[in-house]
Amino acid sequence: MRRICLSITLLLATGGALPAQEASDTVAPEAATALGGTSDHAAIDAALQAKADGRPVEAQDWMVAAANPLAVAAGARILEQGGSAVDAMIAVQTVLGLVEPQSSGLGGGAFLVYWDAARQQLTTLDGRETAPLRATPTLFQDQGGEPLGFFDAVVGGLSVGTPGTPALMERAYKYWGKLPWPQLFDDAIRLATEGFEVSPRLAELVAGDAERLSRFPATAAYFLPDGAPIQAGETQTNMPYALTLRLLAANGVRSFYMGKLAGQIVQTVNTAPGNPGVLSQADLALYQVVERPAVCQPYRAFDVCGMGPPSSGALTVGQILGLLNGFDLGAMGPEDPEAWRLIGDASRLAFADRGRYMADSDYVPVPVKGLLAADYLAARAELLNTDMALEAVAPGEPEYDHALNWADDRSIEFPSTSHISIVDAEGNVLSMTTTIENAFGSRLMVGGFLLNNELTDFSFRTHSDGRPIANRVEPGKRPRSSMAPTIVMRDGAPVLAVGSPGGSRIIGYVAKTVIAWADWGLNVQQAVALPHAVNRFGTYDVETEAQVAGLEALGFEVNQRGLNSGLHVIEIGDGLKGGADPRREGIALGH
Numbered sequence: 001m002r003r004i005c006l007s008i009t010l011l012l013a014t015g016g017a018l019p020a021q022e023a024s025d026t027v028a029p030e031a032a033t034a035l036g037g038t039s040d041h042a043a044i045d046a047a048l049q050a051k052a053d054g055r056p057v058e059a060q061d062w063m064v065a066a067a068n069p070l071a072v073a074a075g076a077r078i079l080e081q082g083g084s085a086v087d088a089m090i091a092v093q094t095v096l097g098l099v100e101p102q103s104s105g106l107g108g109g110a111f112l113v114y115w116d117a118a119r120q121q122l123t124t125l126d127g128r129e130t131a132p133l134r135a136t137p138t139l140f141q142d143q144g145g146e147p148l149g150f151f152d153a154v155v156g157g158l159s160v161g162t163p164g165t166p167a168l169m170e171r172a173y174k175y176w177g178k179l180p181w182p183q184l185f186d187d188a189i190r191l192a193t194e195g196f197e198v199s200p201r202l203a204e205l206v207a208g209d210a211e212r213l214s215r216f217p218a219t220a221a222y223f224l225p226d227g228a229p230i231q232a233g234e235t236q237t238n239m240p241y242a243l244t245l246r247l248l249a250a251n252g253v254r255s256f257y258m259g260k261l262a263g264q265i266v267q268t269v270n271t272a273p274g275n276p277g278v279l280s281q282a283d284l285a286l287y288q289v290v291e292r293p294a295v296c297q298p299y300r301a302f303d304v305c306g307m308g309p310p311s312s313g314a315l316t317v318g319q320i321l322g323l324l325n326g327f328d329l330g331a332m333g334p335e336d337p338e339a340w341r342l343i344g345d346a347s348r349l350a351f352a353d354r355g356r357y358m359a360d361s362d363y364v365p366v367p368v369k370g371l372l373a374a375d376y377l378a379a380r381a382e383l384l385n386t387d388m389a390l391e392a393v394a395p396g397e398p399e400y401d402h403a404l405n406w407a408d409d410r411s412i413e414f415p416s417t418s419h420i421s422i423v424d425a426e427g428n429v430l431s432m433t434t435t436i437e438n439a440f441g442s443r444l445m446v447g448g449f450l451l452n453n454e455l456t457d458f459s460f461r462t463h464s465d466g467r468p469i470a471n472r473v474e475p476g477k478r479p480r481s482s483m484a485p486t487i488v489m490r491d492g493a494p495v496l497a498v499g500s501p502g503g504s505r506i507i508g509y510v511a512k513t514v515i516a517w518a519d520w521g522l523n524v525q526q527a528v529a530l531p532h533a534v535n536r537f538g539t540y541d542v543e544t545e546a547q548v549a550g551l552e553a554l555g556f557e558v559n560q561r562g563l564n565s566g567l568h569v570i571e572i573g574d575g576l577k578g579g580a581d582p583r584r585e586g587i588a589l590g591h
Contacts, residue, residue, distance in 0.1 A: 043589070044069045044073070044587060047069075047580075047587040047588060047589060048069075048587060050525070051525060051529075051579070051580050051582055051587065051588075052582065054523075054525050054526050054529060055523075055525055056523050056524045056525040056571070056577035056578055056579050056588070057525075057577070057578040057579075057587075057588040057589065057590055058575060058576065058577055058578075058590070059575065059576045059578070059590025059591050060575050060576065060590075060591070061425045061576075061590070061591050062076075062079040062080075062422075062423055062424050062425045062576070062590060062591055063421075063422070063423050063570050063576040063578045063588060063589065063590030063591075064076050064079060064088055064092065064420070064421070064422045064423075064578075064588070064589055064590070065420070065421045065422075065568035065569065065570055065578045065579070065580050065586065065587070065588035065589075066092050066096065066418070066419070066420045066421070066568055066586055067096060067100055067103065067418045067419070067420075067501075067566055067568070067584055067585060067586040068095070068096060068099045068100050068199065068585055068586060069585065069586075069587050070095055070099050070191060070196060071091075071092045071093075071095035071096045071099060071100070072092065072586065072587050072588070072589050073187075073589065074091040074092060074094075074095045074187035074188065075088035075089065075091050075092035075420075075422060076088070076589045076590075076591075077091070077187065078091045078179065078183075078184065079422075079424055079425065079591070080591065081179065082178065082179070082425070083178055083179040083184075083424070084176050084177060084178045084179075084424050084426070084428060085114070085176070085422040085423065085424040085428045085429065085430040086114070086172045086173055086175070086176040086177050086428075086430065087173070087177055087178055087179045087184055088422050088424065088430075089112075089169075089172065089420055089422055089430055089432055090169050090172075090173060090177075090184040090185075091184050091185075091186075091187055091188070092420050092422075093105075093110075093165065093169060093420070093432075093434060094106075094184070094185055094187075094188035094245060095187055095188045095191060096418055096420075096434070097188070097241070097449055098188055098191055098192050098196060098238060098241055099191070099196050099199065099202070100199075100201075100202065100418060101202075101440070101449065101450055102202065102205050102206075102209075102416050102436075102439045102440045102441075102450070103416045103417055103418040103434075103435070103436065103439070103501065104165070104416075104417065104418045104434035104435055104436055105165065105436060105449045105450055106163065106165055106166050106244065106248075106256065106447075106449045107163050107165075107265075107436055107441060107446075107449045107450050107451040107452050108129065108163060108164075108165050108434060108435050108436035108437070108441065108450075108452040108454065109127050109128045109129040109161070109163060109164035109165055109168075109434070109435060109452065109454060110127045110128075110164065110165050110168050110432055110433065110434035110435065110483075111124065111125070111126060111127065111128065111307040111311055111313075111432065111433055111481070111483050111485050112124065112125040112127065112168060112172060112430065112431070112432040112485065113294065113305065113306055113307060113430070113431045113432070113485045113486065113487050114172070114175075114176065114428070114429070114430050114431075115427075115428060115429040115430075115487055115494045116176065116428060117426055117427035117428050117429075118426070120492070122294045122305055122487065122489070123175075123291060123294070124291070124292050124293070124294045124306070124307050124308070125168055125171060125172060125289055125290070125291055125292075126164075126289060126290040126291070126292050126307070126310070126311075126478070127164035127165055127167060127168025127171075127289050128164055128310055128311075128454075128478040128479070128481060129161030129162055129163055129164050129452055129454040129455070129478065129479070130161055130162045130164070130283070130287060130476050130477065130478055131161055131162075131455055131458070131473055131474060131475055131476060131477045131478075131479070132161070132162065132277070132278045132279045132280060132283045132475065133280065133282060133283055133286075133475045133476060134278035134280065134475070135278055135455070135473050135474070135475050136473065136475075137462040137472050137473050137474060138462065138473075139158065139278075139455065139458075139473045140153045140158070140455075140456065140458070140460040140473070141460065141461075147460035147461055148460065150456065151212070152275075153275075153453075153456050153460070154437075154438050154442060154443075154453040154456050155212050155215065155275060155442065155443050155453075156215075156272040156273070156274060156275025156276065156277070156442060156443070156444065157268070157269035157270055157271075157272035157275060157276045157277025157278075157279070157442065157444060158272075158275050158276065158277045158278075158455070159277070159437075159441075159442050159452075159453035159454070159455045159456045160269045160277045160279055160441075160442050160444065160451045160452060160453065160454075160455065161279075161452055161454040161455045161479070162279065162283045162284055162287045163256075163265075163287075163451070163452060164287065164289065165434060166248065166253040166256045166257070167253055167256075167257070167287055167288070167289045168289050169253065170252060170253045171289040176428065181249065181252070182249040182250065184249075185245045185246070185248065185249040188241075188245055189242050189245045189246060189249070192237060192238045192239065192241045192242035192245065192448070193237065193239065193242045194237070195235035195236060195237045196235070196236060197233060197234070197235060197236075198230050198231065198232055198233065198234045198235075198236050199232065199585055200232040200585075201584065201585050202230070202232075203229065203230060203231055203232035203234075204232075205439055205440075206223045206224070206229045206230055207229040209439060209440055209443075210223075210224060210229050212440070212443050213440060213443055214227075215273070215274075215443060216272070216273070216443055216444055216445065218268075218444075218445045218446065219440075219443050219444065219445040219450075222238070222445060222448075238448045239448070240447055240448030241447065241448025241449055242448070243447070243448070244256075244261065244447040244448050244449065247261065256284075257284040257285055257287060258281070258284065258285050261446075261447055262281055262284045262285070263281065264446050264447060265279070265284065265446050265447070265451065266279050266280060266281050266284070268444050268445075268446040268451070269442075269444065269451065272442075272444055290362075292307070292308055292309075293308060294306065294307075294308070294314075295307065295308040295314035295315055295318060295368060295372070296314075296318070296489070297314075297317070297318030297319075297321055297322050297372055298322075298325070299321040299322070299324075299325060299514070299518065300325070300518050300519070301490055302488050302489060302490050302495070302518060303488070303489040303490070304317065304318060304321055304486060304488050304489075304514060305486065305487050305488070305489055306318075306431075306484055306485055306486040306487070307483065307484070307485055308361070308368060309358060309359065309360060309361035309366045309368065309480075310359065310360040310361065310362075310478040310479065310480055310481060311480070311481045311482070311483055311484065312354045312358040312480055312481065312482055312507070313433075313481065313482055313483050313484025313485070313486075313506060313507060313510070314484060314486070315354070315358060315366075315368065315371055315372070316350045316351065316353075316354045316358070316482070316484075316507045317484050317486065317507055317510050317511050317514075318371075318372050319346075319349070319350035319353060319354075319371060319372065319377065320343070320346045320347050320350045320507070320508075320511045321511060321514065321515075322372060322374075322377040322381075323346040323349060323350065323377055323380055323381045323384065324342060324343065324346050324381075324515070325377075325381075326378070326381055327342050327381075327384070329342070329343075329515060329519040329520070330519040330520065330521075333520060334516060334520050334522070334530060337550030337551055337553065337554055338554075340533050340540075340547070340550070340551060341388075341389060341551070341554045341556075342384055343511070343512070343515065343533070343535075344389070344533065344534075344535035344540055344551070344556065345383070345384055345389060345390045345393070345535070346381075346384060347507070347508055347511070347534070347535050347536060348390065348393045348535055348536065348537065348538065349380055349383065349384075349390075349393050349396070350507075351393075351504075351507075351536045351537060352393045352394055352395045352396070353371055353395050353396055353398070355395070356395040356470070357371065357395070357398070357470065358470070358471070358480055359470035359471040359480050360471075360477045360478045360479070360480065362477070362478070363474055363477045364470045365400070366470075367398045367399065367400045369399070370398030370399035370400055371398045373398065373399060376396065376398050376399065379396075380396050387554075388554055388555040389551075389554050389555035389556045391555075393538075416435065416436060416437060416438055416439035416440065416441070416501070417433060417434065417435035417437075417483065417500075417501030417502070417503075417506070417566070418433070418434050418435070418501055418566060419431075419432070419433045419434070419485065419499035419500050419501060419566055419567065419568050420432045420433075420434065420499075420568065421497040421498065421499065421568045421569060421570045421578075422497075422570070423497065423570050423572055423576055427572075429487055429494045429497050429570075429572065430497070431485040431486055431487050431497040431498065431499050432485050432499070433483035433484065433485040433499045433500070433501070433506075435452070435454070435481075435483060435501070436450055436451070436452040436453070436454070437452050437453045437454045437456065437457060438453050438456070441453045441454075454479055455473065455479060456479075457471075457479035457480060457481060458471055458472060458473045458477075458479045458480075459471045459472050459473075482503060482504040482505075482506045482507055483499070483506060484499060484500070484506050484507055484510045485499040486498045486499055486510055486514070488514065488518075493572075494572050495571065495572050495573060496514070496517065496524075496569065496570070496571055496572065497569065497570045497572070498510055498513055498514065498567065498568075498569045498570075499567070499568065500513075500565045500566055500567040500568075500581070501565065501566040502563070502564065502565045502566065504536060505532075505534045505536070505541070505563065505565070506565075507536075508532065508533075508534035508535070508536070509532060509534070509563075509565040509567060510567075512527075512530065512532060512533070512534075513527045513528060513530075513567055513569060516530050517569075517571070523571075523577065523579070524569045524570070524571045524577050524578065524579035525577075525578075525579035525580075526579075527569065527579065528567040528568075528569055528579040528580065528581050528582070529579075529581075529582050531543040531544045531546075531547060532563040532565065533547055533551070534563060535556070538557065539556075539557045539558070539559050540556040540557065540558045540559065541559050541561055541563060542558055542559070542560050542561075542563075543560070543561075543562070543563050544560070545560060547560075548560055562583075563583075564583050564584070565581055565583055565584075566581050566583065566584045566586065567579070567580075567581040568580055568581065568586055568588070570588070576590055578590060
């Protein structure tokens with residue numbers, strides 16, 4: 001296939017009745033939007049065309065894949081200058097926070113999975129937001145003890161957790177950075193100062209959320225100047241964001257967590273009209289990134305590795321794949337409804353365990369080993385030996401080191417999220433999923449960036465039928481996530497970096513992509529573009545009409561709808577091959 005090699009310097013110069021869990025997760029995190037509109041440069045057009053044609057972008061030395069061409073170009077320039085995968089990630093993240101502010105940014109959190117080629121070591125860093133110290137288990141309940149409506153909780157300061165993304169950027173840089181720290185902010189500062197072209201996706205999402213964005217003066221002034229939503233193709237500047245980035249570039253992230261900016265964040269949260277929060281400067285000053293063990297699950301000839309609790313991503317993806325290990329999906333192929341019956345019901349079984357057992361392991365014991373134990377998964381997989389969809393599923397009983405007394409979770413999770421995959425010239429591999437939760441987060445803006453609404457990933461209820469819910473709100477706790485940044489290993493070396501946004505459907509998107517690549521032999525672009533079919537709680541969500549009849553014949557309730565993932569994948573082998581989700585604006589670039 002044709003290799004796309006780029007001159008990045010030139011490129012940048014152009015500058016209810018449903019079950020509880022299902023009922024809580026029926027709103028899409030972001031609306032689907034068309035591709036394109038970010039740049040007319042021929043190289044970006046070529047990468048977009050490769051995506052449209054189902055061809056992976058190919059390279060030899062390095063590659064970056066992310067959700068916006070300007071952000072990808074910024075990361076590619078860093079790699080071209082000899083930077084590391086982490087250096088490039090910082091450039092990509094800071095530009096994403098400008099051009100795709102609804103999805104991630106300095107006011108949010110992230111999980112990072114990193115392969116250190118020199119040390120032959122896999123590391124995961126937890127930059128998830130934390131609940132303020134003044135948060136209580138009833139934070140999202142009314143005076144009668146009933147859960148608040150989702151958007152009643154989201155919009156304003158009550159939903160804001162302590163941001164983790166800046167601290168994660170700095171921790172990763174201290175471990176693996178190469179280029180000077182200030183240099184990594186140059187492109188984001190330039191674009192914020194000189195302006196960037198508003199993409200169709202950003203314009204459409206602003207228009208769709210105009211009423212909520214209009215509630216707070218700073219947010220309204222930026223996204224709704226003169227009372228009208230910003231338009232695709234317009235040039236947008238963000239001087240407050242440029243000032244924030246200059247502060248971080250000069251002083252490091254301590255200037256985010258202590259000092260004037262920290263005070264502005266706290267004041268913005270705690271004085272939000274109608275829905276003030278409980279964040280304090282102590283919460284910011286005490287925030288810590290946590291290095292955690294990677295969670296890995298064997299699948300075929302591979303080990304599929306990712307982020308453990310407080311993420312449910314690697315555990316649930318691992319359970320799905322572990323349940324399917326004994327079935328020959330390769331012989332069935334992607335068009336066979338029987339393959340999707342197995343995938344869908346394996347997902348349902350995994351989600352039943354997720355809802356009961358998975359939460360922040362610093363606060364509740366999570367049976368990680370028990371949930372992935374071969375004998376446990378083999379016993380659960382016996383349930384799949386049927387000709388029709390399972391009538392009902394229930395959590396299993398994995399080996400546990402204390403009494404099983406958790407209730408099923410009822411948390412809501414509609415993340416507006418983004419994923420970054422990077423391989424640098426030294427063979428280091430980075431997979432990072434980054435978020436502010438719902439589209440535009442809390443809708444509060446300070447320092448040119450949006451603040452998260454991550455606390456609404458907790459369960460609004462504390463107990464069910466007298467039993468505690470593992471993912472309830474507690475001071476300092478990290479809300480459970482479905483983000484699943486993944487590195488697939490073979491014989492001790494990375495062969496695939498993958499991840500996606502999409503709320504709790506992230507898990508299905510990532511599992512499907514791994515299966516399509518590993519079992520069905522699709523190239524990474526084909527695997528990303530393959531129509532989604534996701535079953536979490538019984539209803540099978542599918543993208544195309546062609547998928548409906550076969551699944552209905554197997555006894556599933558089927559719902560055809562848009563499934564707006566944002567997968568970004570890099571295959572590592574004889575060279576590099578990159579894929580970007582056709583459902584969003586992202587691309588892969590390499591050299």
